[in-house]
Amino acid sequence: MNATPFVLQLLNALAALLLLLSFAMLAQRRVVTLVNLLALQGGILCAATLLLAWRTGEANLYVSAALTFSLKVCLLPWLLHRMIRRFGVYWDTDTLLNIPGTMLIGLVVVVFSFGLAQPITALASTATRSAVGIAVAVILLAFLTMITRRKAMSQVVGFLSMENGLFFGAMSATYGMPMIVEMGVALDVLVAMLVLGVFLFKIREQFDSLDLDHLSPTDEEP
Amino acid sequence: MSPLEGCSQILAVVAALVAAPLFLGWVNQCRAWLQNRSAPSVLQIYRGLRKLFHKDLLVAQGASPLFGAAPYVVFGTMAVAAAIIPSMSTRLPFAATADAIALVGLFATSRVFLSLAAMDLGTPFGTMGARRDMMVGFLAEPALLMVIFVASLLSATTALPQISERLMTQSLTLSPSLAFTAVAFTMVLLAENARLPIDNPASHLELTMIHEAMLLEYSGRHLALMEWAAALKLFNYACVGFALFLPWGAATGTAGPLALLAAIPVLVVKLMLAGVALAAIETVSAKLRVFRAPEFLATAFLFAVLGLLVHVLLGG
Numbered sequence: 001m002n003a004t005p006f007v008l009q010l011l012n013a014l015a016a017l018l019l020l021l022s023f024a025m026l027a028q029r030r031v032v033t034l035v036n037l038l039a040l041q042g043g044i045l046c047a048a049t050l051l052l053a054w055r056t057g058e059a060n061l062y063v064s065a066a067l068t069f070s071l072k073v074c075l076l077p078w079l080l081h082r083m084i085r086r087f088g089v090y091w092d093t094d095t096l097l098n099i100p101g102t103m104l105i106g107l108v109v110v111v112f113s114f115g116l117a118q119p120i121t122a123l124a125s126t127a128t129r130s131a132v133g134i135a136v137a138v139i140l141l142a143f144l145t146m147i148t149r150r151k152a153m154s155q156v157v158g159f160l161s162m163e164n165g166l167f168f169g170a171m172s173a174t175y176g177m178p179m180i181v182e183m184g185v186a187l188d189v190l191v192a193m194l195v196l197g198v199f200l201f202k203i204r205e206q207f208d209s210l211d212l213d214h215l216s217p218t219d220e221e222p
Numbered sequence: 223m224s225p226l227e228g229c230s231q232i233l234a235v236v237a238a239l240v241a242a243p244l245f246l247g248w249v250n251q252c253r254a255w256l257q258n259r260s261a262p263s264v265l266q267i268y269r270g271l272r273k274l275f276h277k278d279l280l281v282a283q284g285a286s287p288l289f290g291a292a293p294y295v296v297f298g299t300m301a302v303a304a305a306i307i308p309s310m311s312t313r314l315p316f317a318a319t320a321d322a323i324a325l326v327g328l329f330a331t332s333r334v335f336l337s338l339a340a341m342d343l344g345t346p347f348g349t350m351g352a353r354r355d356m357m358v359g360f361l362a363e364p365a366l367l368m369v370i371f372v373a374s375l376l377s378a379t380t381a382l383p384q385i386s387e388r389l390m391t392q393s394l395t396l397s398p399s400l401a402f403t404a405v406a407f408t409m410v411l412l413a414e415n416a417r418l419p420i421d422n423p424a425s426h427l428e429l430t431m432i433h434e435a436m437l438l439e440y441s442g443r444h445l446a447l448m449e450w451a452a453a454l455k456l457f458n459y460a461c462v463g464f465a466l467f468l469p470w471g472a473a474t475g476t477a478g479p480l481a482l483l484a485a486i487p488v489l490v491v492k493l494m495l496a497g498v499a500l501a502a503i504e505t506v507s508a509k510l511r512v513f514r515a516p517e518f519l520a521t522a523f524l525f526a527v528l529g530l531l532v533h534v535l536l537g538g
Contacts, residue, residue, distance in 0.1 A: 016398030100520035
């Protein structure tokens with residue numbers, strides 16, 4: 001692979017960094033750091049989009065890079081930080097599994113998603129098709145983050161990270177979705193964020209905690 | 223075996239034996255500077271060794287022969303390991319008999335003997351240190367092996383000299399998998415050499431020490447050999463790191479004696495930079511609780527496996 005041009009190497013390196021950040025989020029205990037990692041993931045996504053836009057010369061990608069930057073690097077982390085401050089939830093210690101165990105499961109998930117992406121990689125004709133596997137892995141790892149956390153806050157962060165993965169997948173498989181879809185998804189995420197914020201506020205008001213275990217009915221047990 | 227090959231082989235071992243305490247002294251000096259203490263001389267380790275070699279040897283009652291043999295075995299394995307690591311030249315006749323996996327085996331042998339000797343007298347501190355060292359070891363070894371597998375996969379051989387030669391000759395590319403494995407290797411280096419996030423080498427607080435606890439019963443030349451072996455281990459790990467990730471500057475296949483001479487200052491510069499980096503890492507990190515050590519080493523393993531997966535997927 002010595003002949004791959006430098007830009008592609010850089011894109012691959014950014015993809016690898018995205019995967020690494022997903023693992024960092026999986027292993028992170030503190031919610032504040034989790035949000036910062038999410039912002040960093042958005043930043044890397046933005047850099048990758050810019051790089052790809054510059055290489056392919058597609059104007060659409062510049063727009064989506066700007067969208068990514070304003071939404072995922074600035075607005076959403078700011079909203080999340082504000083929410084954390086308001087609820088006073090800086091810690092999220094009770095993961096369902098211990099951290100090394102979660103990371104080992106994460107490795108299995110990565111292998112699985114690489115297998116899953118193989119046919120897509122074979123079909124796609126873009127220069128960045130090898131990163132599709134990484135995008136699938138990022139999505140599944142975000143799922144895993146959501147599954148292994150009990151607190152609502154980190155589940156929200158997991159959800160947003162999943163969206164990052166989807167965006168990266170679309171970008172590397174087909175050089176981005178159509179503009180109108182992208183705009184729609186961005187708006188959806190924003191609205192979802194606001195709705196989730198209201199939800200969190202209500203949950204907090206009702207149970208005095210953000211632990212989602214309270215939501216499962218316990219009085220049905222025999 | 224040509225005379226040049228013999229020369230580079232002898233030079234590799236002698237340089238490791240001589241330079242290992244110097245490297246440890248340099249790391250200690252950098253650490254002291256970074257922590258605003260007045261630094262000990264770089265030669266301090268030599269002075270300590272000389273003092274210990276002149277002191278009387280005391281062996282506790284009831285010690286088995288293993289207790290007396292362990293320092294020689296540990297020191298011997300480290301010296302043999304130094305012989306197969308291409309620190310200055312990749313033409314090491316000795317390296318043909320042992321590849322990188324055998325190197326990991328050598329490190330494991332020394333660990334087994336050290337731990338058995340520590341448990342031999344049945345003192346609680348020695349036993350505790352040995353158990354903790356075994357725990358760290360069994361977690362660090364898979365990570366180290368995985369690092370070596372990635373490097374072997376990239377260059378299609380498990381022999382260390384060939385790995386570094388391949389790396390030197392191929393064109394320079396941005397390789398995320400090598401970067402990940404380099405991070406993993408650094409973490410393994412810190413854990414295996416009882417450096418700061420896992421064990422504080424300067425601490426003699428009974429409840430926290432790992433490596434020092436195993437040496438509590440040793441005295442005189444036995445202790446000197448053990449400490450020299452520890453310095454050698456750090457030096458060996460640093461040189462493995464150079465061979466895998468920064469091989470540039472070592473004398474290769476067809477190069478003459480001048481290249482061998484030129485490789486010496488390059489190695490010195492690399493070691494000095496590595497010492498500064500090691501001291502910086504140790505200054506900014508706090509010691510982890512023993513039960514956090516599995517997490518630290520699982521992260522190292524994760525980095526190494528990610529390196530492997532990224533290589534398989536992205537092809538670089």
